[in-house]
Amino acid sequence: MHRILAATDLSAKQAPLETVRTFVHARWVIENTGFHEAKGRWHLDHGYVHTATAIPAVHWLQMLAINVMRMFFQRHRRAFGRDGETLAEAARAVEGELRWGPSLDRAVKQLIWDTS
Secondary structure: OOOOOOOOOOOOOOOOHHHHHHHHHHHHHHHHHHHHHHHHHHOOOOOOOOOOOHHHHHHHHHHHHHHHHHHHHHHHOOOOOHHHOOHHHHHHHHHHHHHHOOOOOHHHHHHHHOOO
16 A cells, blocks of 8 residues: 655645546656656756756756657657667667668768767
8 A cells, every 4th residue: 555645735626536646646657757767868967058047948958859859759650669668769779770771871971970
């Protein structure tokens, strides 16, 4: 048996026990799949900039990029998520195709991966 402690300013009539329980569990899904993956796999915890304006701007851009990537994989890759595939693993597979795939010629690969 698990005990969940949750506080709300809603009355029992406005938010029955099952509704509050659903909200709490949904919040944990967000925590485990969203923030944990962003921090653990996408380095969201690293400070790339150090000014008060830039820090939230960079974090918002990182979260936007992660969410756009996740949405792309979930909506356009049929096999995404099967057998426990993570977003990072799917991204590495796409990167491998872009880097070494036969459909891209050498000039396009150089433009994509040139970091100079």
